[in-house]
Each structure stands twice: as structure tokens, then as C-alpha cells.
Amino acid sequence: MTDDRLFALQRRERLMEELQRHGAVRVRDLAETLQVSELTIRRDIAALHERGLLTKVHGGATLPTNLDPSPARRQRPVPATSFTIGMVVPSLDYYWPPIVSGARSAAAALGVHIQLRGSSYDQAEDRRQISRLIAAKQVQGLLLAPNLEGDRTDEMIDWIGHLPIPTLLVERQTPAWTPTARQLEWVRSDHALGLEMAVRHLHEHGHRRIGLVLSKGSPTSAFLAQGWRTACTNLGIPSEFVVRESVALDVPGHRAIIESILDRCRATQSTALIVHSDPDAMSIAQYLAEQGVGIPGDMALVTYDDEVAQLAEPAMTAVRPPKGRVGRVAVEMMVSRLVEGKRRPAQRVLILPELIIRNSSVVTSRGR
Incomplete structure (x- = not known):
């Protein structure tokens, strides 16, 4: 792979992260953020549009919709097995929307469904929402962000570890070794x-x-x-x-x-x-x-x-x-687990954050 090809992939990955974060992006803003020409951004958007990863609109792009007439979207094959994944997050406003958006984007690309449940930073409510999803018998896997603070954390981890369907922690990790904790998978920001x-x-x-x-x-x-x-x-x-x-x-x-x-x-x-x-x-x-x-x-x-x-x-x-990326990777890991079963070794993934330099720490040539 050439350096130019690698740089294009990295640039388009960043473009998709911005899109999942905001739901829509403008060519002008992306060109400024990535420090490339607007023509380069338009070419990137066109390439991603052809692959069905976004919807091209005047002056920018949005997340893909079923109304998108692109060839890639029309020709996308329907998976032989369609999974439904339950997702329980502690908040539906601050911090978590980009993670949910990333998960939904990956789910759409993989042909699976997300059943979202909002909880709170409370273990009793976490258990209630998780139990409801399992009792409905409509989900084959769970993405969970439970409260793992307090005196009953080990009990909560043990309960999650014995759930009857595959489970993956999102922006959480097991704090200590236990017989069930060693089996739990997780993905989170580093x-x-x-x-x-x-x-x-x-x-x-x-x-x-x-x-x-x-x-x-x-x-x-x-x-x-x-x-x-x-x-x-x-x-x-x-x-x-x-x-x-x-x-x-x-x-x-x-x-x-x-x-x-x-x-x-x-x-x-x-x-x-x-x-x-x-x-x-x-x-x-x-x-x-x-x-x-x-x-x-x-x-x-x-x-x-x-x-x-x-x-x-x-x-x-x-x-x-990397909130959007965390959500995407969580879904990809869960689908991999559902398809491969116990043949796939357990995975725990750390994803690196990004430092965005603006004017509060150093005087830059351009403020944003």
C-alpha cells in the first residue's frame, strides 16, 4: 500500500468519525479540519457515497438513509442471518449519543438491528433494563455500560458474566480478576x-x-x-x-x-x-x-x-x-462473536483518543 493510499484511508476514516459524531458534515468545515482542499473532501465523500457509507448532499454529507439511491446501497446483499443486539447505556444525552450513533452505523452496514435502552448510573436500573431485553427473547447479544462503582460491583460483574447470551462492555472494563470477569469482553476509550x-x-x-x-x-x-x-x-x-x-x-x-x-x-x-x-x-x-x-x-x-x-x-x-469508533467496534466485535461463537478468542480493545489543539492552551494561527 502506498503512502498516498494510506493517507486517503486515514482521511476518510476521520471523515466518517466526524459524520458519526455530528450526523452531518460540510465540505468547507472538513477541509479546514483536515487541512486539505475542498475538492479532495468532495472526492472522499463521492467515494464513500459509492460504497453506501454516507449520503451525499449539497455542500456535504449525512449518515446513510434508506432513501439513498447510490449503487452500493441498492446492491448491498442482505445477510443470511440477521441479528438483533440489545444496547443499554446510562444516558441518552451527554457523551453517549455519538457512541450510539457509531453502533447504529456499524449495525446498518452489517445488516443487524439495535434495540436501545436508556438506563441511569444505578445498578438496579441497569439490571431492570438488561432483564427486560433478555425476557423479551428478541436479542442475541448485549452491549452494556453498567455502573461498576460501589460495594456491589463484584456481584454486578458476576451477574453479567452469567447472562444467557453473549455480552460485551462498552466504555467499561472489569476492575479485577474474577472467574466470570476473565470471560467478559470490552471495548473502551484509552x-x-x-x-x-x-x-x-x-x-x-x-x-x-x-x-x-x-x-x-x-x-x-x-x-x-x-x-x-x-x-x-x-x-x-x-x-x-x-x-x-x-x-x-x-x-x-x-x-x-x-x-x-x-x-x-x-x-x-x-x-x-x-x-x-x-x-x-x-x-x-x-x-x-x-x-x-x-x-x-x-x-x-x-x-x-x-x-x-x-x-x-x-x-x-x-x-x-473516540466515541463513534467505540460504538462501531462494539457492534463489530459482537457480530463476530455471534457468527464465530466460542471459536473466537475473547477480545478487549482500547481505542486511542485524539488531542484537538485550540486557543485555550496555546495561541494558534487560526481559531476554531
């Missing part, structure tokens, strides 16, 4: 490496004292803390500045918490903060602006999630978990 990307980015731009603000109660926090410790140890910088508090605008008392964080920044001479997640980072940025603290001149900011980071002022550098 959040620890994503956090390390953020630390190293700030370190490369001269920051030696950095603080970490973790969203209180998030299942992702443990992985982020792991990446923080690894990065700080490897770079030889202090790792003590870790705050576990939610400071989004709708959190009571968030201003007082942010002020205490800034007091700690002054006391430790910290010049940068990594914040999980976007609403918390935007709340801190707003407070800094009110106090006349310049971003990134006086305080650099990096957020973790990249849901709405580009809407901040200034637009925020962000670590973007």
Missing part, C-alpha cells in the same frame, strides 16, 4: 492515555506545574487519574494538585469551588489546568474571564471530552475520546 496526551501537550509548551480537576462521580475519573500519575512520573513534575469536584454552572456553590482551585493555583504557581469535562472547563473559563485572568497567557486550559469545547471563548483545546 482515557489514561488521553489524559497523558494533555499533560505532555502542556509540558511541551513550558508548563511545569499543572492541576487536574476531575468530575465528581464519573466512571472515567479513575482512568484519568491513572494517566495523570503516569504522565507526571515520567515527566518528573508534581502530581499532588488533583481536585475531585464538579464545577459546572448548574452546580450549587461552583464559584466558591473554582475560587479555591485558583487559590491553590496561586499557592503552587500552577500555570495550567486539565479539566474533566467540557461544562466544568467552560465554567472555569468564564470565571477566569470575570477575574481578568487571561487564557492561555495567565492560565492554560485543556478539557477532556470535546462535546462543546469549540463553543467556548476562547475555543478550548480538548482531548476527544
Whole structure:
């Protein structure tokens, strides 16, 4: 495979990730994001359209629909076996929609169906929704994102491990070895490496004292803390500045918490903060602006999630978990398990996040 061919594949993969993230994309925006010409993007869209992977529209593309008249869509063979996969996620708004979209895109390409159930960050509700899917006897596999926090985690893992149909964890992993945990498959974002990307980015731009603000109660926090410790140890910088508090605008008392964080920044001479997640980072940025603290001149900011980071002022550098890709890979792994059965060895997959550099951590030539 030539370098040009490899680059085209990588560019089209990124195009599909953006499409699954937003549902629709514009040629102009993609050309700016990927730093190629609009003609190149139009050719990529045309090629993907012919394969039935997207629907070409004026000025851009959308996710494929049954109304798409492309030859690839008309000629796509119907699989001999059509599976239905149950999917239970803890939220249907923040973070999870791109994962669900990625799963549905892969399901459509593979000719399988998704039965989606919304839960909450509560083990009892997780069990209720999972049990309902199994009792209906309409699904052959399960994609699950259960709450694996708390004293009853081992019991929850054991229960999932004994479910009567194949099960795969999404953005979750088993925290310890148990007889059932060793059989469970999972796919998730490599959040620890994503956090390390953020630390190293700030370190490369001269920051030696950095603080970490973790969203209180998030299942992702443990992985982020792991990446923080690894990065700080490897770079030889202090790792003590870790705050576990939610400071989004709708959190009571968030201003007082942010002020205490800034007091700690002054006391430790910290010049940068990594914040999980976007609403918390935007709340801190707003407070800094009110106090006349310049971003990134006086305080650099990096957020973790990249849901709405580009809407901040200034637009925020962000670590973007590969949410759409996680959903797609989850479906592909499940279909592989259903087709091959126990012949296929169990798989556990980590997918790398991406660092999107904007103006909150370094002055760039173009803001987005």
C-alpha cells in the first residue's frame, strides 16, 4: 500500500468519525479540519457515497438513509442471518449519543438491528433494563455500560458474566480478576492515555506545574487519574494538585469551588489546568474571564471530552475520546462473536483518543 493510499484511508476514516459524531458534515468545515482542499473532501465523500457509507448532499454529507439511491446501497446483499443486539447505556444525552450513533452505523452496514435502552448510573436500573431485553427473547447479544462503582460491583460483574447470551462492555472494563470477569469482553476509550496526551501537550509548551480537576462521580475519573500519575512520573513534575469536584454552572456553590482551585493555583504557581469535562472547563473559563485572568497567557486550559469545547471563548483545546469508533467496534466485535461463537478468542480493545489543539492552551494561527 502506498503512502498516498494510506493517507486517503486515514482521511476518510476521520471523515466518517466526524459524520458519526455530528450526523452531518460540510465540505468547507472538513477541509479546514483536515487541512486539505475542498475538492479532495468532495472526492472522499463521492467515494464513500459509492460504497453506501454516507449520503451525499449539497455542500456535504449525512449518515446513510434508506432513501439513498447510490449503487452500493441498492446492491448491498442482505445477510443470511440477521441479528438483533440489545444496547443499554446510562444516558441518552451527554457523551453517549455519538457512541450510539457509531453502533447504529456499524449495525446498518452489517445488516443487524439495535434495540436501545436508556438506563441511569444505578445498578438496579441497569439490571431492570438488561432483564427486560433478555425476557423479551428478541436479542442475541448485549452491549452494556453498567455502573461498576460501589460495594456491589463484584456481584454486578458476576451477574453479567452469567447472562444467557453473549455480552460485551462498552466504555467499561472489569476492575479485577474474577472467574466470570476473565470471560467478559470490552471495548473502551484509552482515557489514561488521553489524559497523558494533555499533560505532555502542556509540558511541551513550558508548563511545569499543572492541576487536574476531575468530575465528581464519573466512571472515567479513575482512568484519568491513572494517566495523570503516569504522565507526571515520567515527566518528573508534581502530581499532588488533583481536585475531585464538579464545577459546572448548574452546580450549587461552583464559584466558591473554582475560587479555591485558583487559590491553590496561586499557592503552587500552577500555570495550567486539565479539566474533566467540557461544562466544568467552560465554567472555569468564564470565571477566569470575570477575574481578568487571561487564557492561555495567565492560565492554560485543556478539557477532556470535546462535546462543546469549540463553543467556548476562547475555543478550548480538548482531548476527544473516540466515541463513534467505540460504538462501531462494539457492534463489530459482537457480530463476530455471534457468527464465530466460542471459536473466537475473547477480545478487549482500547481505542486511542485524539488531542484537538485550540486557543485555550496555546495561541494558534487560526481559531476554531
